[in-house]
Amino acid sequence: MIGAALGAASAQKVETPVAIGIAVAQTSNVALFGQEQVAGAKLAEKLINARGGIGGTPIRLVYQDAAGDENSAINAFQNLITKERVVGIVGPTLSQQAFAADPIAERARIPVLGPSNTAKGIPQIGNYIARVSAPVTVIAPAALKQALKIDPKIKRVAVMYAQNDAFSVSETGIFQDTIKAQGLTVATVQKSQTTDTDFTTQVTAVLNAKADLVVISALAADGGNIIKQLRQLSYKGLIVGGNGFNTTNLFPVCQKDCDGLLVAQAYSPLQSSATNQVFVKEYRALYKKDPPQFAAQAYAGVQVFADALRVIDRKKKLAQWDLGDLRTELNKQILAGKYNTPLGELRFDKEGEINQKEFFVAQVKMKDAKNGSFVFVK
Ligand code: VAL
Structure with a gap:
C-alpha cells in the first residue's frame, strides 16, 4: 500500500505552462539584492514567452519569498518542490541560505541554479546544484x-x-x-x-x-x-x-x-554580445535603468533552464514527461549545454560550477546624496 502510494505520488505529470521556481529574498535586508533578482527573472519570463516559450509552451515563474534567513529559504524550497511542483529552482539569494536549502532540493532531485551564491563549495553541495554566479x-x-x-x-x-x-x-x-x-x-x-x-x-x-x-x-x-x-x-x-x-x-x-x-x-551592460545588448535594451525599456549584476544573473538562471528545457522538448514534448524524470533529465541537460547569456557564453563543469569568461570592475560615482552609478573602469 505504502509503496503504491509513493509510486502514485512520484508519477506526476508536468503541468503547462512549465513552472520554474524563483526563491529569492523579497523581504528583509537581503531584498536589497532580491529586488534586482526579481526584476531580472521577470524580464526573462517576458522575453522567453514572447519568443514562443519552450517549443510553443510558455514558462511560468512561481515566486516564493526566501527572505534573509535559512528557514525562510528552506520553506520556500519546500513549497516550490511539493506544492508548486516546479521543474527547477533559481535561488536562494545568499550562500548562507544555499548551504541550508540546497540539500532539500538535492534530496528531492530538483535542479537548482544559484543566481548569486558566490561562496566556495556551492556546486559541491550536490549533483543537482549548479550556479550562474561566478565564485569569490x-x-x-x-x-x-x-x-x-x-x-x-x-x-x-x-x-x-x-x-x-x-x-x-x-x-x-x-x-x-x-x-x-x-x-x-x-x-x-x-x-x-x-x-x-x-x-x-x-x-x-x-x-x-x-x-x-x-x-x-x-x-x-x-x-x-x-x-x-x-x-x-x-x-x-x-x-x-x-x-x-x-x-x-x-x-x-x-x-x-x-x-x-x-x-x-560578474556582469557589465557594456559587454558586447548581441544577447547582452538585446537584454540591456529591453531592461532599460522596462525599468528605465541599466541592468545590475544581480538582475543579469537571475535572468541568466531562468534562461539556462529555458534553453535546456527546449533541447529536451525537441526529443519528447514536456507535457509527456513524468515530472521526476524531467527534473533529472533537465539537470543532465543543464550541465551538457552551452548558453549565450547576458553574462557572455556560459558552460558548467561536471560539478555544476560556472565557466564564465569576462569580469569587470566598477567604481561608484555619486551624483548627489542618494543617486549615483557604477562606472566601469575595467
Ligand atoms: N554573493 C553573496 C552570497 O553568496 C551575496 C552578496 C548574495 O551570499
Whole structure:
C-alpha cells in the first residue's frame, strides 16, 4: 500500500505552462539584492514567452519569498518542490541560505541554479546544484588589483568581514590571500555581524592600524553602514567592497560616502554580445535603468533552464514527461549545454560550477546624496 502510494505520488505529470521556481529574498535586508533578482527573472519570463516559450509552451515563474534567513529559504524550497511542483529552482539569494536549502532540493532531485551564491563549495553541495554566479575565487581579486593600479603606493590593508555570513567568510579568505600574494601587509582584520549597525569599534581599529586601503566583505545594509562610519571617522583612503556591495540599493545607506568605492562585477551592460545588448535594451525599456549584476544573473538562471528545457522538448514534448524524470533529465541537460547569456557564453563543469569568461570592475560615482552609478573602469 505504502509503496503504491509513493509510486502514485512520484508519477506526476508536468503541468503547462512549465513552472520554474524563483526563491529569492523579497523581504528583509537581503531584498536589497532580491529586488534586482526579481526584476531580472521577470524580464526573462517576458522575453522567453514572447519568443514562443519552450517549443510553443510558455514558462511560468512561481515566486516564493526566501527572505534573509535559512528557514525562510528552506520553506520556500519546500513549497516550490511539493506544492508548486516546479521543474527547477533559481535561488536562494545568499550562500548562507544555499548551504541550508540546497540539500532539500538535492534530496528531492530538483535542479537548482544559484543566481548569486558566490561562496566556495556551492556546486559541491550536490549533483543537482549548479550556479550562474561566478565564485569569490575568480571575482574578488579583480577589485583589489584595480585599487593598486589607482594607488600603487598602497602598503597596509585593513580587512573587515561579517563573520556570521558564509559568503563573507569565504570572500575575505580570498581577499586576504590576494593581499599577501601582492606583497601587501594585512594591517588588521576586523569582524562584525550582518545585523550590526554600529561599527565604531572596528572602524577605530582600522584607523589605529594606519591602513591605506580597506577591503570589506559584508552584505549591503551592514556594508553600507561600515562605509559611512569609516568616512565619518575620517578614513580617507580607497575602499574595496566585495560582492555584497554590488547594488545601487547600497546608495541610500552610505549616500555620498559611497563615492569612490571599488566593486568587482560578474556582469557589465557594456559587454558586447548581441544577447547582452538585446537584454540591456529591453531592461532599460522596462525599468528605465541599466541592468545590475544581480538582475543579469537571475535572468541568466531562468534562461539556462529555458534553453535546456527546449533541447529536451525537441526529443519528447514536456507535457509527456513524468515530472521526476524531467527534473533529472533537465539537470543532465543543464550541465551538457552551452548558453549565450547576458553574462557572455556560459558552460558548467561536471560539478555544476560556472565557466564564465569576462569580469569587470566598477567604481561608484555619486551624483548627489542618494543617486549615483557604477562606472566601469575595467
Ligand atoms: N554573493 C553573496 C552570497 O553568496 C551575496 C552578496 C548574495 O551570499
